[in-house]
Amino acid sequence: MDIEEEVKELIDCHGEGDYLDFKEYDYHKENKEELIKDIIAFANSHSDRNKYIIIGAIEENNVCIEIRGIDKSTIRDEAEFQQIVNTYIYENLIVNYKVITIDEKDVLVIQIPATNNDNRPFMVKKQIGKLKENEVFIRKGSMTMLANKKDLKNMFKENKSSKLVIQSYLNGKLSNKILMTDLNFKVERYRKEKFNNLQKRVSEINKLKGDNFSFLEGMSFFIKDEKVKIEEEQEEFIKQQLKKLNIEYNDEIFEFKNIRWKTTFNGGGLYPVRQELYGDKNEIERYWKLKDLDSFILEYLAINYYTKGLPQIYTTNLVISNIGNYFDEDIELKLIIDKKLFIKKETIIVDDDVIKYLGNMYQDLKEDFIECPRVSNVDEYFYPSIVHNNITPHIPTNVGAMISYEPTYLDKLNEKAEDFKDDIDNIFEDSIYEENDKIIIKVDFKKIMQNKSMFLEAKLLFNSNEIKIDYEITSKNSSKTTYGIIET
8 A cells, every 4th residue: 555545544544543643734844853753753653554644634532524734835845854854863764755635635744664663762863952862752542752661672572683685776766576777778879879979079070160370470390391181091981981971071171271290399318309280270179080080980880880789688776685673694695597588798798899999888888787876875885886997098118208198089998998898707706607597696795784775796687678586595694595586
């Protein structure tokens, strides 16, 4: 039953007690004290069901007689409410804060889920008003009061135990069903973005026109007389591919009238001189952009080729969750997957020369391909994230020469592609193997606290969006192996 259905049932059929309170008006924004006290009291209630404070309901003799409604513009927003809970209530209390509509009137609902029972007692974390630090309140019937020794004993009476399960994570939510993402859609969208960027780059080059420039005034360097041009083979390739891709360009972009190479002294060493372009700044910029344009074209052609060759790929984020009321440690997880459905990480790496042009795509889509998100409200104890190397300038080993080489666009693509291959090699290293018609993945976790989750090392890839995964979990604080299934 969802919150809306449960609230309607409570209003129609239930009276105030240790799991329900009706309030005609919202808590005054300046009076956080009463709000904190009531939430703690309900969270510590011995009721084994969800607890509710329903605001905007007129009560008489402990039952709702009329929906008054609230003005949504006057209430706290959810972020402010959650900050109050986190600041003044100890510890890890889950509270839902939501406005729902009943009989065309808005009511504000504060829900304290029953799952909090495993973490009782909750107490005042920080003094505010008359509430003192470490005070424990409890709801008994329709009354709120300080908890006594017997109340505290009852809260601790249950045996402490961990309970480990596998869940799926997507868009900020955990689910007991596998939630899948279509990877091909994201790759195709990336391909289109790269094509648009290529068009934009050619358009920029088309606009970089030079003005008349004199090479005689103030000449103090050696300047070559011959016109600057790019290699004929490179020019022919660019023209040929731009026509195939239906990208418009001007033939004039290959003509450089107002720039020359100049020779300057660079200090001592075996290579004391260097050459650089001199003249119109627009033509200089166009020259260097054209020099790299073939790499941009090859990158797009490689992405286009790669996209067409990919199988259908779906991916999922899996987490191991401790939904019990006690921590666990020395945990070993074994995932058992149908071999026909599983896609090995090597599938997304091409083996030929195309890979060297895919570096940016791998880096930009790395999180979609392999990396689990790092989300603090789910993953308190982060699994070691995949480390990717930074691109560093290449310094040639010319003895005595004071020369540094700025990496080209193709150099950077190559390095990023190699980084991605290294990341793939390091995922589930020595922990994935085949057994008959199954893929087995073994993962170890040192410790998982109660009501916490941890991501697996990486996402799993499948060729279908209808899958089932069997799992086995052994741990220090569980007397027997946990067997379970998670499926779409």
